Amino acid sequence: MLVxxxxxxxxxxxxxxxxxxxxxxxxxxxxxxxSTAVQAVLGTRFGCTWTRHNNWAPPELSRAKCWGLKPRxxxxxxxxxxxxxxxxxxxxxxxxVVREPIxxxxxxxxxxxxxxxxxxxxxxxxxxxxxxxxxxxxHTQTQARRLSxxxxxxxxVPMHFIASMENLxxxxxxxxxxxxxxxxxxxxxxxxxxxxxxxxxxxxLGTALTTAxxxxxxxxxxxxxxxxxxxxxxxxx
Numbered sequence: 563m564l565v566x567x568x569x570x571x572x573x574x575x576x577x578x579x580x581x582x583x584x585x586x587x588x589x590x591x592x593x594x595x596x597s598t599a600v601q602a603v604l605g606t607r608f609g610c611t612w613t614r615h616n617n618w619a620p621p622e623l624s625r626a627k628c629w630g631l632k633p634r635x636x637x638x639x640x641x642x643x644x645x646x647x648x649x650x651x652x653x654x655x656x657x658x659v660v661r662e663p664i665x666x667x668x669x670x671x672x673x674x675x676x677x678x679x680x681x682x683x684x685x686x687x688x689x690x691x692x693x694x695x696x697x698x699x700x701h702t703q704t705q706a707r708r709l710s711x712x713x714x715x716x717x718x719v720p721m722h723f724i725a726s727m728e729n730l731x732x733x734x735x736x737x738x739x740x741x742x743x744x745x746x747x748x749x750x751x752x753x754x755x756x757x758x759x760x761x762x763x764x765x766x767l768g769t770a771l772t773t774a775x776x777x778x779x780x781x782x783x784x785x786x787x788x789x790x791x792x793x794x795x796x797x798x799x
Contacts, residue, residue, distance in 0.1 A: 575641075575711065575712060576639035576640040576641030576711050576712060577590055577591060577639060577640050577708055577710075577711025577719075578612055578638070578639055579591060579612060579639060579640055579711065579719075580600075580604050580610050580638070581610070581617070581618045581619075581638060581648060582604050582608050582610035582617070583618050583654075584608045584610065584617065585604070585607070585608045585741065585743055586654055587610075587655055587656075587657060587737075587741065588648065588654055588655070588656045588657070588719075589601070589604060589657060589658065590640065590656060590658040590711055590721065591612070591658070591708065592658050592660060592661075592705055592708040592709060593670065593673075593700060593703075594661065594669045594670045594673065594701055595658075595659045595660055595661035595705065596659045596727040597659070599730060600730075600734070603734065603746055603749070607743075607744075607746070612637040613633060613634055613635075613637055613638075615627075615628075615636075615642075618648060619638065619642060623642060623644070624636075627642060639711065640711030640712060640713055641712065641713060642714070643714060644714045649713060649717075649719055649720055655722045655723060655737075655740075655741060656719060656720045656721050656722050656723075657722060657723040657724065657725065657737060658708070658721065658724055658725070659724070659725045659726065659730060659733075660705050660709075660724055660725075660727065660790045661705070661727040661728070662727075662728065662792050663705065663779075663787055664776065664779055664780075664795065666727075667702055667779060667783065668769050669701075670699070670702040671686055671689055671701075671769065672769065673699075673701040674689075674698065674699035674702055677699075677701075681699065686769050686771065686775065687772065687774075687775055689702075690775050690778050690779060690782075694778065694781075704782070704783060704785060704786055705786045706785045706786055706789055709721055709724070723737055723740075724790065725737065726790075730749075731746075731749050734746060734749070773797050776795055776797040776798065777797055777798055780794055780795065
């Protein structure tokens with residue numbers, strides 16, 4: 563996929579991932595689209611997280627990638643794939659989750675402002691205008707970019723199944739059934755709204771979008787709307 567957000571330039575970035583050999587699954591992380599819920603399922607059911615690499619990565623690779631980092635900070639990315647041992651394994655299914663593009667952007671904007679002090683003075687309108695020219699924060703990167711993670715050689719990793727956040731429990735159930743995995747009795751959330759430490763702060767952030775804002779977002783996120791089948795807002799039709 564030629565990623566529009568990268569202005570047609572060669573795309574070489576990796577994307578965070580969870581490799582779960584036990585389940586035959588590789589989750590390509592798409593932040594602000596059910597990421598914590600999916601990780602909770604993989605972590606609680608199979609013990610698979612993006613910081614546990616011993617079930618698939620050679621020890622020397624883990625040591626090299628995690629040198630100087632605390633274990634909980636060493637996330638695996640698609641660039642860890644140096645050959646086709648995992649990407650070419652027919653027993654491994656690569657999947658991710660997408661979300662309505664503008665809803666996801668607004669959620670990502672809130673997360674970015676709360677986590678990055680350099681962005682604290684940004685309004686949503688000023689952020690959108692800067693966003694046209696630079697990747698402001700990983701939480702607002704386009705979904706096409708997140709799902710197009712590259713391996714060490716610059717090749718896009720496979721993508722076999724894309725769920726939607728709007729229908730997440732149903733889609734994960736279908737995925738597990740397809741893989742012959744036991745159904746998820748209770749769908750956990752690692753950051754449930756009731757105990758979300760950012761909930762109050764997020765609620766206070768102004769995220770009202772003008773017609774001009776929405777149209778700029780539609781232009782920037784058009785690849786997400788087209789590739790993942792979401793309807794454009796009325797302002798953009």
